[in-house]
Amino acid sequence: MTRAVLAEHARNTFWGETRSDVVPAALPRAMEESGIALSWVFTGDEDIQLINAKPTYLEGRRGIELAYQDVAGHTVTYIIVPGGSVVLPERGRVQIDRWRPVVKRENGFSLILWRQQGMLCVMASDLVSDDDLTRFKGYFVKVRSSTEPYAVY
Secondary structure, three states: HHHHHHHOOOOOOOOOOOOOOHHHHHHHHHHHHHHHEEOOOEEEOOOEEEEEEOOOOOOOOEEEEEEEEEOOOEEEEEEEEOOOOOOOOOOEOOEEEEEEEEEEEEEEEEEEEEEEOOOOEEEEOOOOOHHHHHHHHHHHHHHHOOOOEEEEE
């Protein structure tokens, strides 16, 4: 699963469109096509902005993908797919604010994985140094506390 997320993140970074002006129109379509609705969604602040939303297909699971960009130009990909029977390991869990997601560094990227409302949620970025990882964890808190997914189908 992490390889598939990193491949999708790489596509976002190299080929993704910056479409923050059309996100309000793209988001309902992405939710409808993905089968995942968002009761509310973090659209951004002075540090990070939502720049794209689209349906995705990851490891046989239909989902939604949100792309953010921070002020330094780093892309953060947030993918939500039905969690099914996916069990996240205890190893690698880190306390971030009031949550304990799995935090991994893999092949020059950082990943934060958690379950929410029966969904598997993953954020990926190239923020890997200790300082960058602290910033990435801050982005996780903003997105996690302000985005509420649920399965429509």
